[in-house]
Amino acid sequence: MVKVKTKFFCTECGYESPKWYGKCPGCGSWNSMVEETEKVVKTQGMSSGLFHTKEKPLPIINIESDKEPRIVTGIGELNRVLGGGVVPGSLVLVGGDPGIGKSTLLLQTSHEMAKEGLRVLYISGEESIRQTKLRAERLGALSPELYVLCESDMESIEASIDDLKPDFLVIDSIQTVYLPEVTSAPGSVSQVRECTARFMRIAKGQGIATVLVGHVTKEGAIAGPRLLEHMVDCVLYFEGERHHSYRLLRAVKNRFGSTNEIGIFEMNESGLTEVINPSELFLSERPLGVSGSTVVASMEGTRPMLVELQALIAATHFPSPRRMATGVDHHRMGLIIAVLEKRMGMFLQNQDAYVNLAGGVKLDEPAVDLAIAVSIASSFRDLPTKPDDVIFGEVGLTGEVRAVSRAEQRVREAAKLGFKRVILPEKSMKGWQSPSGIQLIGVNTVADALTVALD
Numbered sequence: 001m002v003k004v005k006t007k008f009f010c011t012e013c014g015y016e017s018p019k020w021y022g023k024c025p026g027c028g029s030w031n032s033m034v035e036e037t038e039k040v041v042k043t044q045g046m047s048s049g050l051f052h053t054k055e056k057p058l059p060i061i062n063i064e065s066d067k068e069p070r071i072v073t074g075i076g077e078l079n080r081v082l083g084g085g086v087v088p089g090s091l092v093l094v095g096g097d098p099g100i101g102k103s104t105l106l107l108q109t110s111h112e113m114a115k116e117g118l119r120v121l122y123i124s125g126e127e128s129i130r131q132t133k134l135r136a137e138r139l140g141a142l143s144p145e146l147y148v149l150c151e152s153d154m155e156s157i158e159a160s161i162d163d164l165k166p167d168f169l170v171i172d173s174i175q176t177v178y179l180p181e182v183t184s185a186p187g188s189v190s191q192v193r194e195c196t197a198r199f200m201r202i203a204k205g206q207g208i209a210t211v212l213v214g215h216v217t218k219e220g221a222i223a224g225p226r227l228l229e230h231m232v233d234c235v236l237y238f239e240g241e242r243h244h245s246y247r248l249l250r251a252v253k254n255r256f257g258s259t260n261e262i263g264i265f266e267m268n269e270s271g272l273t274e275v276i277n278p279s280e281l282f283l284s285e286r287p288l289g290v291s292g293s294t295v296v297a298s299m300e301g302t303r304p305m306l307v308e309l310q311a312l313i314a315a316t317h318f319p320s321p322r323r324m325a326t327g328v329d330h331h332r333m334g335l336i337i338a339v340l341e342k343r344m345g346m347f348l349q350n351q352d353a354y355v356n357l358a359g360g361v362k363l364d365e366p367a368v369d370l371a372i373a374v375s376i377a378s379s380f381r382d383l384p385t386k387p388d389d390v391i392f393g394e395v396g397l398t399g400e401v402r403a404v405s406r407a408e409q410r411v412r413e414a415a416k417l418g419f420k421r422v423i424l425p426e427k428s429m430k431g432w433q434s435p436s437g438i439q440l441i442g443v444n445t446v447a448d449a450l451t452v453a454l455d
Contacts, residue, residue, distance in 0.1 A: 008033045009189035014227040027226070036184040071168065071209055074112025077265060077274045078105070080301075081236060081249050083257020086168070089207040090256065091200050093174075093229065095214040095222040096238030101247055102213050104139065104271050105238065106170050107132075111141030113168050119145050121166035125152035125176030139271040152186065154179045154195050161202060171199065173213035174228075187215075196231050229253065240267075244360035246281075247272065261301035279306035279417055282359040288387040292379030294453075295419070296371035297392040297410035298363045304406070304413035306390065308358040309368065311375035316352045327357025328372065329364060336373050336395055343399035343446060346380055367404040369395035370423070373446050374453045383454045388420035391453065393428075399446045403427040414438065423449055 008017045010033055015026030017033065024032050070085030079085050086092070096102045103124075110120045120143075124132055129150045136142055147164060151157055154177055161169065171177060175187035177195045184190045196212070203210040212232065214222040222229060229235050233255045240247040249263035264275040275281055283306060287293060292311040297304060309328075316322065325333045333355050340346045355372060357363060370393035378385050392410055394402040407428035414422050415438040426442030434440050443449040 006035060006037050008035055011189060012226045014189060014193060034189065036188055036190055071113065071118070072116075073109050074116065075105075075109055075274065076276075077249065077263030078109060080261050080303075081251050081263045082234065083254060083261075086209040086211075087233070087256045088167075088209050089203050090209055090233045091196075091203045091231070092209075092211045092234040092236065093214050093222065093232040094211060094236045094238060095216050097216060097240075100238050100240055101265070101267055101272055102238050103127075103135070103172055104267075105249070105265070106172065106211060106213065107136060107141050108139055108271055110146055110168065110170055111136070111139070111143050114143035114145035117145065118167040119147070119164065120168045120170070121147045121149065121161065121164055122170045122172070123149045123151060123157060123160075124172045125150070126172060138269075141271075152176045152178060154198055158198070158202070161206075161208070165206070166208060169203075169208050169210045171210065171212045173215055174199075175215045192228055196228055200231055239362075241360040246275070246360055248361065258301060261303070279304070279413060282307050282361065283417070286358070286387075289384050291382050291384045292375050294371045294375045294378070294385050295390045295414075296363070296368050297390050297414055297422070298365060298367060299406050299410065302409075304409045305361075306413060306417060307361055307363065309371045309375050310356045310358060311372065311379045312354040313348065313351045313376060313379040314354075316350055321348075321350060322352045322354075324353070325355045327360070327362050328355055328368060330355075332366075332369065333372060335397070336369055337376065339395060339397060339399055339446065340373060340376060344377070344450070346377065348376075348380065351380065365404075366394040366402075367392045367410075369393065370401055370425075370443075370446070370449055374423075374449060377450050378454060381454065385453050386421065388418075389423060389453060390414040390419045390421070391423045391449070393423075393425040393443070393449070395446060401425045401443050401445060401449060408432040408434075411435065411438065411440065423452055 008020050010024040010026055012029045012032045013027040015024050020033050023030050070087055072085045073079055094102055110122050114120045129148050132148050149160055174192060178186040178191050179194050182190050182194055199210055216222055235253040237250050237252060245267045247265040247267055251259045264278045265272040266275055286308045294309050295306055296309045297306055323330060323334055337348055337353055341348050371391040373395055374391055394404055396402055403425045407424055411422050412435055415435040421439045421441060423441050426444050429440055429442045441452050
């Protein structure tokens with residue numbers, strides 16, 4: 001007999017309850033419980049699709065560690081974010097805003113891997129095979145080893161995987177796949193959880209590297225239960241502004257590599273192009289000899305990156321001045337403004353402050369603090385900074401400039417792009433040799449930095 005039951009699921013953590021709660025008892029989030037109707041059928045064996053083994057527990061020192069070679073995708077920026085390539089049998093989740101380029105990236109990746117002789121299966125639940133073919137022709141992603149299937153039924157997808165036995169599998173997207181025995185609609189908590197569990201069993205059991213595309217909510221998080229991100233091995237977010245052509249691929253979870261690396265792409269008519277030297281690209285339109293503009297040296301993983309930072313200080317017409325920041329933490333900007341008022345005597349309480357990172361990039365490391373302070377002071381005093389200066393350093397509440405990591409890589413990147421001076425924390429100058437042709441100026445306080453940069 002089939003029994004119909006009504007349950008309530010939390011979209012954040014997947015908590016199940018027979019009744020509705022305004023606040024989830026599992027994670028504490030408000031208004032996250034959704035109602036779903038499911039049919040419960042008594043079955044034997046695996047009902048959730050999870051991977052089961054009958055092996056006995058072993059001491060960890062007795063387990064043989066076989067290093068499986070990674071599958072190189074053919075796209076260097078994607079390899080960088082993944083930690084060197086795709087691990088066979090791994091489950092990767094890619095999320096991003098609609099139209100940002102997730103399907104384009106994965107179709108290009110599938111083509112590059114198919115060119116190397118790997119069998120690739122691209123399953124689309126949102127496009128027909130003819131629409132996928134049109135997009136592939138525009139991207140030049142045509143290969144005889146690239147197989148395309150338009151299907152959303154999980155059982156049919158499993159049958160196709162068993163017949164083809166691919167080396168690389170792409171599911172676009174997980175919210176469109178459904179299991180017939182689960183009566184809730186595709187994209188619901190139950191469907192996403194059960195289908196992801198099936199794909200996890202396929203990836204681990206058959207050693208197929210699998211990539212799932214996930215939709216995002218209006219808050220920017222991947223739609224569905226938070227359990228989805230816990231089940232997969234790697235979570236990637238594809239970011240970018242619609243009015244900018246640059247796209248950033250960032251890892252927020254990676255069981256096989258670092259989460260500090262980012263990949264940078266440029267969107268054009270022929271698809272996504274890798275940006276090998278992002279510093280030169282971000283500085284190509286930098287104005288010279290204007291106040292409020294500085295160049296900051298930041299680290300994204302192992303890659304140094306120079307970005308233009310702009311600040312504008314203008315008299316306010318409201319009782320409370322505005323504080324707006326794009327690309328940097330606005331709370332950090334407020335802290336630096338307070339340091340400039342208290343330690344440097346700048347009266348900014350009647351001034352609106354705007355800070356922007358050119359190019360649509362986002363930097364959240366403390367090394368951009370000193371550049372923010374110099375840019376704000378430059379705009380407030382209307383004194384331009386020198387166009388050949390690069391600035392980085394962390395600012396403390398007492399006005400001191402603290403050391404930052406990997407100062408040598410930042411300085412070498414500045415020297416490679418032709419900058420003449422670097423203003424940096426004095427404590428970061430020890431233990432390495434500076435390249436020739438560039439002057440290093442160590443500072444201990446914000447006052448020292450402003451004296452050097454705005455003299």
